[in-house]
Structure formats: structure tokens, C-alpha cells
Amino acid sequence: MRWLSPFTTLPRDSRDTLFLLAVIAWVVLPQVGNLPLWCAGLAAGVLLWRGWLAWRSRPLPSRWWLLALLAVTLAATWATHKTLLGRDAGVTLIVLLLALKTLELRARRDAFVVFFLGFFTMLSNFFFSQSLLTAAAMLIALLGLLTALVNAHMPVENKAPLREAARIAGGMALLGAPIMAVLFVLFPRMAPLWGVPSDAMAGRSGLSSQMEVGTMASLALDDGIAMRVRFDGRPPAQTELYFRGPVLSLYDGRVWRPQYSDFARRADGDLQVSGPAVNYQVTLEPNNRPWLLTLDATPLPPTLPGNLGAVMTPDLQWLASRPISDLTRYQVQSYPQFRYGPQRPNLSLQTFVDLPPGFNPRTLQLAAEIRRAQPGANTAALVHTVLQRLRSGGYTYTLDPGVYGRDTADEFWFDRKEGFCEHIASSFVILMRALDIPARIVTGYQGGELNGVDGFWMVRQSDAHAWAEVWQADRGWTRVDPTGAVSPGRVGSFTRLQAPRGIVGNTLATVSPDVAKRLRAAWDAMNNGWNQWVLNYSQGKQLDLLKNLGFSSPEWEDLGKVLAAIVVLASLGGAAWAQWERRQHDPWLRLLQAARRKLQQAGLAVPDNAPPRQMAALAQDHPAIHDWLLQLEAQRYAPHTPHSLATLRRGFKRLVWPH
Incomplete structure (x- = not known):
């Protein structure tokens, strides 16, 4: 070139x-x-x-x-x-x-x-x-x-x-x-010797432990994989795929925070499930958070690898015993039909109607007007009224709503009338509380995309979502997604959020959207295979392999024994093969072996391991053969011999061997 x-x-x-x-x-x-x-x-x-x-x-x-x-x-x-x-x-x-x-x-x-x-x-x-x-x-x-x-x-x-x-x-x-x-x-995977070191303070994109209006829009533009899900059997409808993350109940006028932050507190035991269970496997990407994303509701702890434990908080969120800093795969059993929370009003619900004084006065006035217009209306009727206002009031769903001021709910309901799911959910919950209805925000992921290549559902960071839960008598906590009232396509399979593509992605999408989609699915399937079979190959899988080999109760020491046995057998096999290959394929040895057979056929007592010089001494009555054997020795051991193997091979054919 x-x-x-x-x-x-x-x-x-x-x-x-x-x-x-x-x-x-x-x-x-x-x-x-x-x-x-x-x-x-x-x-x-x-x-x-x-x-x-x-x-x-x-x-x-x-x-x-x-x-x-x-x-x-x-x-x-x-x-x-x-x-x-x-x-x-x-x-x-x-x-x-x-x-x-x-x-x-x-x-x-x-x-x-x-x-x-x-x-x-x-x-x-x-x-x-x-x-x-x-x-x-x-x-x-x-x-x-x-x-x-x-x-x-x-x-x-x-x-x-x-x-x-x-x-x-x-x-x-x-x-x-x-x-x-x-x-x-x-090779035994013994923590902490095995694994990729990770710094505790290294942040990863993902959900936050608190929500300030305007912070989740940037997350929606992240097209990275948050987790992959594989269902055993028929999966739920895409509109029902709500993966539960942090539940935010405390509100100071600007920031929503969770009520429970410690791992020791468990759910109160008033969770009742019914109907068929949904069994599935989650492969969670590292996020340096303890959250275990599961569908609602999951009464039993997810099956986690190694010594990783899990505990459920009183708001149905599952937490791992330590932050998830490595790719983690776990089995889950969830029940879409469930009832949770107190069935009758009590003092514990007061936290979920508290609002900070001095914020959102117009929203409080709106709540009073709704109450006057519907005296004696129950929670279901009031929720329906607010959702109908979202559907018909000119509200829109956007990723770029701009910077909100001090009274975020007032701006959403009366001024801007647009926002991302966090604006909609926050404004909805504030209005519910102003109506004296217990309500809270749940964050997590909604939906996903089925990869037809490997059958996994890919949940991306762009699927991050915020929805609401309201309390109703005789029903407990009930999910309400106000974003679905503003933009039905955001919840389900019709309109998924799309992160900005690069030059190659835009070109492919312009030329052939189907080809771009298939290529992306194939690449995601390859990445998922890498995650499942390489990154997620844990000590548990190693021990399962030993069980398949006949070990009844294998431990990591057995891995070392099997590895040592394979190394010894491979070494012995390699040495034997090298010796055999040398004898079979070394042309000098083949020529020497041919001369040995000729002398043995002539009746000379030539040992099988005799070198050329010893054979020459036995054949000294035949000068030509004697000289040829010495030349053969020189060709192998002399530093500058003029005799090549080709010359010696031709000379061998011209020799007259005794009978």
C-alpha cells in the first residue's frame, strides 16, 4: 500500500x-x-x-x-x-x-x-x-x-x-x-478475591433515593439497560409491568423522600395475594443502590446469589443487604392481584395526607372547589374527577417542561399544563392530599421492550417512571398512574421514550427502521448472552456444575481438586503427545529408524535405542553404511555440517544393505 x-x-x-x-x-x-x-x-x-x-x-x-x-x-x-x-x-x-x-x-x-x-x-x-x-x-x-x-x-x-x-x-x-x-x-470464585473492584462513591445512572421535580427528565434520555427480565410462561400485559423502586412519602414543598430508610423494618404483614403467580428472572445492572426491582406484589424474598440477603420495607419495596455493585441475577415470584395496607382509617395514614404550609395555594383552592362540587364523594369518585381533568384539561406530556418555580403543583395545574411523569405524579399526589386522601409517589420502571432474538424483556433507563398510590377504605393502597391519563401511549407499547441516537443509528433508522431494529435486538441479545454466561458466572453455577459431575454436596475446595486433576491429566497427555509426535514426525528420527530396521533385517543385533555412532560401529564391515551413519549423526549434532536431510535421504536409497 x-x-x-x-x-x-x-x-x-x-x-x-x-x-x-x-x-x-x-x-x-x-x-x-x-x-x-x-x-x-x-x-x-x-x-x-x-x-x-x-x-x-x-x-x-x-x-x-x-x-x-x-x-x-x-x-x-x-x-x-x-x-x-x-x-x-x-x-x-x-x-x-x-x-x-x-x-x-x-x-x-x-x-x-x-x-x-x-x-x-x-x-x-x-x-x-x-x-x-x-x-x-x-x-x-x-x-x-x-x-x-x-x-x-x-x-x-x-x-x-x-x-x-x-x-x-x-x-x-x-x-x-x-x-x-x-x-x-x-477456578474458585472466593469473595472478595474474585470480582471487579468498585469504589463506593462511584455513581451510576439510575433512580434516585429522592425526587425533586425536574431531575428525572435527564434520566429518561439515557438509553442504557437498567435490567433484563425473562418470564416463565406468558408475561403480564405491558401496561401492567410496573417494577417497584423507592416509595416517596415525605414532602417538604420541593423534594419527595422515602419514609423508611433502614433495612431492619419489615412489612407489617397485611399483604394479601390471590390469583396466579408470575415467575420471572431479573438480571439487574450494577447501580450502587440496594434496590431490588420487582413487580407488585412480591410476598417472598427474591432468590439472590451467594450470601446476599433481602428485606421488605413497610411500603413493599425489596432491599438487598448491600448495594448492587455487580451484575446480579435473581428469581422472583409476584402476584398481580393483591391487597395491601390497612383496610380502615387509622393514625398511620396521617403521614400520607400531610402537606407543608405555605405551598401551592391554588391547588388547595382547587381541592376545596372539588369537594364543594361533590359533597360526600368517596375516594374512587374524587380520583376519577382528577383523572378526567387531566384527560380533558389540555395537559401534555413532555421531556422538556422547563424549570419549575416554588409552587410546582400550582404551575402544573394552572400555568404550564405540561410536564414529565414526575411533575404529573407529584401534582396529582399533592391534589389528593389536599382532598384529604392518603397518597404517595412510587418510582421505578414501567414497561419494557421484548427482544425477539433471545426472549428477554429489556427495561432501559428511559423506562424510568413515577406513579401514585392512593389509599381507599376496604381496598388499601391502590395504584393510580396519572401519566396514563395525560399520555396513554407512555404506559404500554404504543409510544416508548427514545434516547438520542448517534450518527450511525440515525442513518440506519432513516434508511431502514426494520433493519435498525433487528440489528439493535441482535446486539442486545449478544450483550445479554455475555451477561448471563460470562459476567454472571458465579460460584453457585460452578457448584451446580460439580453436582452434574457427580459431587453430592460440592464446596469450593472441590473446584480446586477438579482443576488440579485436569491440569495433571492435561500435562501428562501433552507430554505423551509431544513424545509421540516427535517420534512420528521428526524426519531425522524416521530416517534413523529406517536404517535400524535395515541392519536388524541383516541379522545385526541393533538395540532399539542405539544412536547412529553405535550403529556405525556395528556396521563397520560395510564402509558406505558406516560413513552414512556418521554423516547422519553430524547432521543432527554438528554445528556446521554440509549434509542436509535431503542429501542423506537420497544417499540412504543408494546404499546397498546386507541381507
Whole structure:
């Protein structure tokens, strides 16, 4: 290729250095979004500087430059992270140390240090993402680093080693793949030694523990996967897929907060379920929150992996014993038909009618007017009246309602008449409380999208939703979704929220929406398979595998025993195969074996393990055979013998063997 001609004319050392710098850039590139801006810029500048020095065959900078850059690196890392320890600070340092080490790449020893840092930096990518895309990128990085490592061992006089080095590196990776597969399946996963470290303060997109009007619109624009759900049998209707998250009951005029925040408090025991159960499996993405998203209502704890426990709060929310920082899969049994909460009025319901004084005076006036217009109306009739106002009052559903002021409910009901689900749910609950009806807000996810490729329902962050629950006598808490009255398509399968697409996504959607949808479904199915079979491969699955192998009550020590047995058997098998292959395929040994058979057929007592010199001594009465056997010995053991195997093979055919 013409564009490669300047590269091919460079000296071997410069070409090798540029290739290694390209591999390092590929290793660091996925980290750019997780690094401080100054770190990414400094690393890129150092790599470009080192590449220019290699291209121009310029001398490397002095050690004073390196010490100065190292001091800047340490100071900037401390100023950014306030520490030199931990995941974020550690990754920042390792990336910059890798880049700085290339500035003293003078000898093979320095190259080996760069290779070591490169492999470590490659692994650090999984600290932030374990997605299929990250794994594919790191596989390419692994092959690149192996190619550079093999290339560093090749003779300097070899002018074009990269292709050959890549072939050898690819073979090494293929030979190592079965070993890695066995280690992945059987290496004991013992917490906390096994797993990807995660910092407690690292935030992830998801629902919040409180709701301030206007904060959930940005979440709706996130198209990332929140969880995947697979139902056993026929799933509920999409309009019934309400996955329960934090329940918000306390209101100070601006912010809604949950009433229960501790794990020790359990539900009061007045949950009654009926009808058929819905069994399903949830694969929850990490969110650093303890929330276990389930359908209403779930009386029994979800079946969680390992020693993870769960407890239900008095408002039917399930909480894990620790934040979900890793991909977590659990089984759930829910009952769509249920009754929950006190059946008659009591003092505990007072919390759910409290409103802060001095807020939303026009909403309070509206509640008084509704009461005067419907004296003696029960809760169901008042809820119907408010929902009818939402349907016919010109209210609209929008992701961009603007910034609300102090009296959010007044602005929604009388001024703006538009909002996102949080505006609608908050204004509805405030009006219910003004009508002296106990009400609260429930946040979570509503709906989802069925992936026809693998049969999983994908619930995205854009499916985040807020709805209401009102209390009715003889029925308890009842779900009411006022957003459905404003925009029926938001609840169900008609109109799902769409996050902004990239250039490729917009192009595909414009050219062929069906192709874009199928490609997206296939990609989501591949990611789900990666999550189910790789990221979610836990110690429980390992022990299940041992049960299938015949272990009655396996423990993690049994995994070590099975792994050790496989290693021993594989080693013995490899040694036996290597010995057999050497005897079968070594042309020198085959030629020696042919000569041995000829002498044995002539009646000479030639041992099966006799070397050429011993055989020559037995055949000294036949000078031609004697000399040929010594030449055969020299071909294998002499450093500069003129005899090739082809010449000896032709000579073997011309020999006259005794009978």
C-alpha cells in the first residue's frame, strides 16, 4: 500500500517503537471517558512526542524531563483525587506511568517493563466496564501486546518481522484459549478475591433515593439497560409491568423522600395475594443502590446469589443487604392481584395526607372547589374527577417542561399544563392530599421492550417512571398512574421514550427502521448472552456444575481438586503427545529408524535405542553404511555440517544393505 511506504522504509527499531505506541494508544483509548481531562491530554501528548522521536530517529529526553513529568503527574493526581490510592487514582497513575515509560525505551529490559504495564493497564479497563464491546477491544489489545512481545525477541537482522510475529502471537493465543476456558469455568470464585473492584462513591445512572421535580427528565434520555427480565410462561400485559423502586412519602414543598430508610423494618404483614403467580428472572445492572426491582406484589424474598440477603420495607419495596455493585441475577415470584395496607382509617395514614404550609395555594383552592362540587364523594369518585381533568384539561406530556418555580403543583395545574411523569405524579399526589386522601409517589420502571432474538424483556433507563398510590377504605393502597391519563401511549407499547441516537443509528433508522431494529435486538441479545454466561458466572453455577459431575454436596475446595486433576491429566497427555509426535514426525528420527530396521533385517543385533555412532560401529564391515551413519549423526549434532536431510535421504536409497 502506498500510504505504508514511509513506514516500511524506517529502521527496524523505529518501526517496532511506532507499532508498540499504537498498541498502547489502543489500550488507553477506552479509558479516556474515565480519566481526568488533563490525564488523557498528557498521556496523548507523551505518546505523540515519543512517536515523533521514533519517526525522526531523535534521541530520547534526559532523565530530568522524566522526573519533572513524574512530579507533575503525582501532584496533579493528588490534586484531582485527594489520594494516590484507590481505583480512580490508581488507574490515572498507571496510564501516565505507561506513557512516561515509553520515553526511556532504550533497551529490551525497558520494553519488557512497558509490556508489563501495558497488560496491567489493559486489565484496568474492566474496572469500569465489563461489556462485550470492552472485552472485544481488549482482545485486540492482547493480540497487539503479544505481537510486540514476540517481535522484541526476534533477531534484529529480520527486516520485516511484524507479520510473522502476529502469526506466532495468534497461535499462542489460540493455544492458551482452552487453558483460559478451563480456568474460567473451574477456578474458585472466593469473595472478595474474585470480582471487579468498585469504589463506593462511584455513581451510576439510575433512580434516585429522592425526587425533586425536574431531575428525572435527564434520566429518561439515557438509553442504557437498567435490567433484563425473562418470564416463565406468558408475561403480564405491558401496561401492567410496573417494577417497584423507592416509595416517596415525605414532602417538604420541593423534594419527595422515602419514609423508611433502614433495612431492619419489615412489612407489617397485611399483604394479601390471590390469583396466579408470575415467575420471572431479573438480571439487574450494577447501580450502587440496594434496590431490588420487582413487580407488585412480591410476598417472598427474591432468590439472590451467594450470601446476599433481602428485606421488605413497610411500603413493599425489596432491599438487598448491600448495594448492587455487580451484575446480579435473581428469581422472583409476584402476584398481580393483591391487597395491601390497612383496610380502615387509622393514625398511620396521617403521614400520607400531610402537606407543608405555605405551598401551592391554588391547588388547595382547587381541592376545596372539588369537594364543594361533590359533597360526600368517596375516594374512587374524587380520583376519577382528577383523572378526567387531566384527560380533558389540555395537559401534555413532555421531556422538556422547563424549570419549575416554588409552587410546582400550582404551575402544573394552572400555568404550564405540561410536564414529565414526575411533575404529573407529584401534582396529582399533592391534589389528593389536599382532598384529604392518603397518597404517595412510587418510582421505578414501567414497561419494557421484548427482544425477539433471545426472549428477554429489556427495561432501559428511559423506562424510568413515577406513579401514585392512593389509599381507599376496604381496598388499601391502590395504584393510580396519572401519566396514563395525560399520555396513554407512555404506559404500554404504543409510544416508548427514545434516547438520542448517534450518527450511525440515525442513518440506519432513516434508511431502514426494520433493519435498525433487528440489528439493535441482535446486539442486545449478544450483550445479554455475555451477561448471563460470562459476567454472571458465579460460584453457585460452578457448584451446580460439580453436582452434574457427580459431587453430592460440592464446596469450593472441590473446584480446586477438579482443576488440579485436569491440569495433571492435561500435562501428562501433552507430554505423551509431544513424545509421540516427535517420534512420528521428526524426519531425522524416521530416517534413523529406517536404517535400524535395515541392519536388524541383516541379522545385526541393533538395540532399539542405539544412536547412529553405535550403529556405525556395528556396521563397520560395510564402509558406505558406516560413513552414512556418521554423516547422519553430524547432521543432527554438528554445528556446521554440509549434509542436509535431503542429501542423506537420497544417499540412504543408494546404499546397498546386507541381507
